[in-house]
Amino acid sequence: MILVTGATGLVGSHLLVRLLQQNEEVKALFRSEKQIEKVKNVFAFHNQTILFDKIHWVKGDITDIPSLEIAFKNITHVYHCAAMISFEPSDEEKLRKTNIEGTANVVNCCIDFGVKKLCHVSSIAALGDPKEHETNITEEIEWNPEEIHSDYAITKYGAEMEVWRGHQEGLKVIIVNPGVIFGFGFPHQGSDVLIQLIKKGLLFYTNGNIGIIAVQDVTSCMLELMKSEVSGERFTLVGENITLKDLFEYIARLLQVKPPSYQASELTTTFAWRLDWLISKIISKKRKITRATAKASHSRTTYDTSKIIHTLQYSFLKKEAYFDKIIEN
Template sequence: MILVTGATGILGRVIVLELLKRGKKVRATKRESSNIDEVLESYRFYTDQADHFFSQIEWINVDFQDLESLENALLGVTDVYHCAAHVSFHPNDRRAMYHTNIEGTRRLLNACESSTVQKFCFVSSTAVLDGVDEKGEVTEDSNYNPKLDHSPYARSKHFSEMEVWRASAEGLNTVIINPGVIIGSGNWQSSSGEIFGAFSKYPYAMSGSTAYVDVRDVAQISISLMEKNIFGERYIVISETKKILKVANFVRKKLGKSEAKVLSKSILNIGYILNILLGWLIPGLRMLSKVNLETVTSNPVISNNKIRQELDYQFIPVFESLDFHLKNYILDHHKL
């Protein structure tokens, strides 16, 4: 039996589907309030046997703060894909991210100690990587630098990784993946699923670049690493780094919108000053933090050489991925 946490999320649902396609038995965690019908609808974008595969999922409500709940979820489980996380770059969500991402991961790993679990795949983020190599590229050796300023999300993922490395040192077979922005279908109102709606709504974009990856690639790579028993390593999982403006305009053109314009640094600096002065009064301004603005105006070069060489893997190009999932978005939002 394989356990996938965060199975209603943009990535977890696809890992579940890919495992089912391979004939695996899958138990999928969700919250009591989760809408699993939406997961079924999104499966229609990925397979013509959506109902067949969906009916094979063993859904289980899990409270990550309750050890007994976690122990029940792990009964008979040998492999765990830990996708559950709170993703946000708003400072107001700091406590929720620490609670879910760090404490939730720690409790899950503690529950694994007295279970039948043998393998553990942890989904982290490129947000935890700092520094570049001699080529000026971010690699798996670009270790988190605690002296630098980080978003609460990046900090929560770093400390979650520390829990995974601790479990690895204690004997659990673990592997960590660090994906960029995941492009997928469904879950349109949450996490990276919001990108199409955001690019459609706002006629402007930031001047920086972001690393993107198709959800199908992330799922395939995660499963391949576990099946090949590749442990004690981390892997950056991205397809390509693209200018945010180019991605925004690709999406906006497909949606019949005007071209987006780049927000100048002077405007962003004004926003940063307003955040300092009025962020306490207007919560939305707190998104204009120094670290967030640096993220969306920087142009990092992130290497995927390690995973490509390890698995001889070819990624779906970013604009091909965007085209596929944007068509699905349009089908689900036919009123656009």
């Protein structure tokens, strides 16, 4: 039997559809009944509503060990999709609790219950830091703790360290590092926030690059890697490296709205994150832009996907193959 953590999230819900289409028996970890309704919508989107009732739902939390122990009974394979995504500095403790401690709990249960293989969903945010002369990020580039990283990136990197610990203790593992994931079913969350900003009339763009990927590609790679003999490896999953300007203009065309027309310089974004910090302190409001996100918005690096392409002979979808369906729904 297969266990999916984070089953009510974007990757987890689309993964459930794929697993059940392959006649797998699946347990899905959830925290709130309200979120299950979103999963049902994802199944409807794929015209697979009939498969929804085959899910074995287990209420629990990766930070709650007793509930995990119940979920792990009779489990042979685990897809660990659960994580907290936030770029708000005040969420640092919650990020560490969920992403690092939660992953450590999952790894420990995998070892204790004799799980055959674990797939951990990480992020490109946890990949290494290229040196000054490097513009291409591969799985082999080393993490530099002296560089500026968001708390999210730091905790996803810390989560990977827990997975590698499990591998050293004999657990078969793979790690996938997806870019910004786009897919149906989670309005006003994750990547859809970007779509909504453009829909509302976002004015500014920066000169940086972004790595994007369809949720279909993420789940396909996860499934193929778990069925393979590959273990102890991580894989960058980016369907397309694109400038923020080009991505914003493409989304705006699909939405039939005016694209952002003003380029924000590094000086402008530096001023913006400092001002945002001051305002957040005065009125106790969550941050919209931080030092780390401002820096990332100007990055011109690209993500190298040759490893996953060579390993699986895989071809990624281009944005034209899936974005219109997301926008329409």
